[in-house]
Amino acid sequence: xxxxxxxxxxxxxxxxxxxxxxxxxxxxxxxxxxxxxxxxxxxxxxxxxxxxxxxxxxxxxxxxxxxxxxxxxxxxxxxxxxxxxxxxxxxxxxxxxxxxxxxx
Numbered sequence: 447x448x449x450x451x452x453x454x455x456x457x458x459x460x461x462x463x464x465x466x467x468x469x470x471x472x473x474x475x476x477x478x479x480x481x482x483x484x485x486x487x488x489x490x491x492x493x494x495x496x497x498x499x500x501x502x503x504x505x506x507x508x509x510x511x512x513x514x515x516x517x518x519x520x521x522x523x524x525x526x527x528x529x530x531x532x533x534x535x536x537x538x539x540x541x542x543x544x545x546x547x548x549x550x
Contacts, residue, residue, distance in 0.1 A: 460548070471545050474521035479504060480514050487524060487537045494527060494534035 460468065475481060486503060487495060501511055515535060518524045523541040527534050 464544075468545055468548065471521050471523060471542065474517050474523055477514070477517075479506065479510075480518055483511075483514060483518065483535075484523065484537070487535060491537050494536040496529075496532045496534050498532060500535070 458465075475484070482504065483500065486500060497511065497515065500515075501508060504511060506514075515524070515526070515533075519526050519535075521541075522538060524535050525538045525541075527536070
């Protein structure tokens with residue numbers, strides 16, 4: 447038997463594409479600042495929060511905050527909406543549904 451002495455008892459449910467997509471979400475969440483951003487947005491839900499309201503909550507530059515927000519938006523965890531000069535952020539209801547379902 448190539449690779450081992452035993453037959454596998456289980457096969458993964460996740461295909462390559464699904465595991466790659468889910469890994470992107472987990473990677474986006476694997477940062478303490480991004481988790482705190484999610485926590486603030488979660489507490490404000492269903493309301494959106496302006497980036498200017500988020501900035502004072504974190505001891506980071508505006509550019510660093512923008513980068514963290516872009517990562518979360520790209521991962522599909524949060525959404526954004528332009529209102530005039532400002533961008534507002536909010537939790538996407540389905541953003542983590544697949545990951546939550548897979549974990550349980």
